[in-house]
Amino acid sequence: MIEKVVVSPNIHFGKPCIAGTRITVQSVLELINEGITFDEIIRDYYPDLTVEDIRACVQYAIALVAAEDIHLTPSSA
16 A cells, blocks of 8 residues: 555655655645544545545555664763
């Protein structure tokens, strides 16, 4: 499902988008963050998207966080 997200330097300066659209993953995640349901996102904002497209955005974000290297430094207490 994550293959629905593509990155192209020619679309939105390389920001991840839903394949075949110019809709960024960030835009979709911001709507989810506002508490807007998947059905409302499709109906009111992006009628070209599917529920699977929106799920792919969430999976993409999870994959980014999972791959992130976290470097902790000991606190000086």
